[in-house]
Amino acid sequence: MLTTQRKQYLMDLLRRDGQVVAKAVSEELGLSEDTIRRDLRELAREGLLQRVHGGALPALPASPALADFRARAHMSAHAKAAIGRAAAALIVPGQVVFIDGGTTSGHLVRSLAPDLRATVLTHSPSVALALLEHEQVEVIMLGGRLYRHSVVGVGAATLEAIAQVRADLCFLGVSSIDPDAGLSTGDVEEAAVKRAMLRAAAQTVVLASPEKLATASPYRIAGADQIAALVVAHGTDDALLGRYRALGVTVHVAPA
Template sequence: MNDHQNLLAEQRRALILDEVRRHGGARVGDLTRKLGVSDMTVRRDLDSLARQGVLAKVHGGAVPVVEPSTHEPGFEAKSALEQAAKEEIARVAAALVAPGSAIALSGGTTTYAVARQLLRVPELTVVTNSVRVADVLHGGEAGATVLLTGGVRTPSDALVGPVADQAIRTLHFDLLLLGVHGISEEAGLSTPNLAEAETNRQLLRSARQVVVVADHTKWGTVGLSSFAPLSAVDVLVTDAGLAPRDRERIEGLLPRLIVAGGAGED
């Protein structure tokens, strides 16, 4: 029996999307053989992914969607993507947080996953511009002190703008856990939202150490506005889907790369 046959639908769709993105497209027949499922199952998966706007169906298969640099998916749409990878990243990133420290979490679905992993870390003070992150941590068993910045909500449920910027500007935290729309050698860290770019700059200025949490699909993605060079990043936590050539390149650019779920998680 093929190992992929017992995958949950969301896991199978993540594999399909990764295949399409890696190879610039995929045929239904190839996907059925790779996953060990029927044509009908693959076509249903392609329909679901096409409705999410992350790929485009073509005759006999699918191709990736080339999104404009200003496109910003909503929180729910992003939550459906790379779920297993985000959980692995969150587990490893949370282990970098010391009990009793003051930390910041930006908005985003990966930082939301990190927040769930932090529920048992004692005596944290957490600054966040994400309502969802604040909701997760508020009232948790470890009793974290949570400071929500305020601001204008983006499609991805981050609070940004002058109110958020002013709140962050007066604070100092030991560690920033930062989610990004895109990360690349040329553009650094980027987002499609101009106001979010400025708020992220304020978060970076207030942090002693910066940990970027980003699944492998974010490498090479570029949003409308760059808000920091790669030199601003102390640690990148990503997942084992990162191509070997990209891993080698990143290791030469950043002080530390952690590949969650990879051999040794080094």
């Protein structure tokens, strides 16, 4: 069977069954799993499907959260404010906390109790500036090259700084989150920084405004099962949230 024929077969199977299991296809066609996985990777790069462990699922829509920082500031503003308030309530005094960049993180910082005593590490200049009014919060800036699209530091210096820390909690912003496709974002270096923060924290909480749910972005950060909790807006589909709970993720629904 030619490569084009295999790919057409895989796409037909995906449309018919809603999934492709690489092992089952390899046995059916008498081909190696490596061959099928290579075909699936190439189809995923073309945006025709999403790769998952063991096979593939239908392609997810692109995330509106891939827009630049200024444009994102106006997306889901009410939901982000509510998510920020709910997330701020999760911080325990005395903790060491990573706060990622992003517009929802800005709402989180503005919702912190004025007398909170904690240590915050961030690679976001805007998050650091918003913490100036919190005199009992020790702010540690993580260095790096400024990635203007998201207004955060990225690169080797940022990764090195993160590697020296063991935080209690990480509040992570993502462009996309899906139970199967996991967490993803639009820049390879930004994905590396987010992945490093997740690994350097005892627990990671993802801040997920509505436009990020059930979407996919080009660069994967981690599987959804690698986070401790998810904070979403009131009214988020409960069937979708049940899929996160099945992965062991605690779901916090922000009050309306």
